[in-house]
Amino acid sequence: MKLVAIQILRAFAALLVVMHHAQFEAATLATRVGTPFLGSTMLPWRAGVDVFFVISGFIIVHAARSLYGQPGGRARFLAHRVARLVPLYWLVTTLYLVVAWRTPALLNGGDNLVPGYVAAAFLFWPALRADGLIQPLYSLGWTLNYEMAFYLVFAVGLGWGRRAAFAWLCVALSGLVALGLLVAGLPTPLAFWSDPIVLEFALGAAIGLVRAEGLRLAFLPRLGLAAAGLVLLASAGTVTDLARPLAYGIPALLLVAAAALGSPGRMDETSRPVRALIALGDASYALYLLHPFVLRGAREAILRLGLAPVLGPWGGITLMVALAIVISLAAARFVEQPLTRTLRRWLDPAPRLQKTV
DSSP: OOOHHHHHHHHHHHHHHHHHHHHHHHHHHHHHHTOOOOOOOSSOGGGHHHHHHHHHHHHHHHHTTTTTTOTTHHHHHHHHHHHHHHHHHHHHHHHHHHHHHHOHHHHTOGGGOOHHHHHHHHTTOOOBOTTSOBOOSSGGGHHHHHHHHHHHHHHHHGGGOHHHHHHHHHHHHHHHHHHHHHOSSOOHHHHHHTSGGGHHHHHHHHHHHHHHTTOOOOHHHHHHHHHHHHHHHHHHOSOOTTTHIIIIIHHHHHHHHHHHSSOTTOSOTTSHHHHHHHHHHHTHHHHHHHHHHHHHHHHHHHHHTTOHHHHHHHHHHHHHHHHHHHHHHHHIIIIIHHHHHHHHHHHOOHHHHHHHO
């Protein structure tokens, strides 16, 4: 059963990231036409990624509820995760590769078209970019490199039961972070995976565990958690990578707890605003992956049509974000979801076979 509040929180997280990048595009618009622009510091917009990571930790523990300790559970879990992540990401990375090859100046991608580096991007393997940063060809894929590693770590403990899987996950992620803090000169993949941000997956997994153990909260305590999460997030500002799990991860934990620990039937899923937010949550992966293309394309269109002085930076942001939402909703429905269903049936035919028996 779909958790409505979690889907709405997905939409919120995706919009944080979109707003983060939209303001960069708006700053370029303003510079090109000589208009002043001051970005918003109301929230640390990049923290949308941290909310996503905590949600991911929760969802994995929750979604694997029928697979703990089951024969073939690890394979089924990984098949479902591959079907969820790979098709759209490979499609978008291929699109980026084509654009970077044809018009390298538009995406700043011309210096990175080295075969080994490109292959690493498709394999979710952390690799050094031409400028020395550990980022994939399509830079937003850095989060998916963490996601895929998280899935593999979690899958190891899946056969041991839910509590044991959670304990293993905490030990493994904490060990990785400790390794990164204590040992200098780690190989590139280990240096990447040992970033403290991976602890946010464990925070979300903790919410998944306590929900599975039966914890539910009334509406007012959940409202308090959500308010506290937003206040802490708004006051966090810009932080170092070491402090990120505390400054952004803890507020994200409170938001996910507020969304995940309610009883069913509290939200009117038939109202148009709620349905719209659920749809956007369902399309959050497409929105995350596609929005840079839409924002950059819309920015160039605004400039070439001479609309920048008319719209102003914030009018441009409004238009760019609206276009990103519309295109992502369409892509999720007509591209992402059919691809995911098809690959899942191919990788995990067990449910289909059971129906024929």
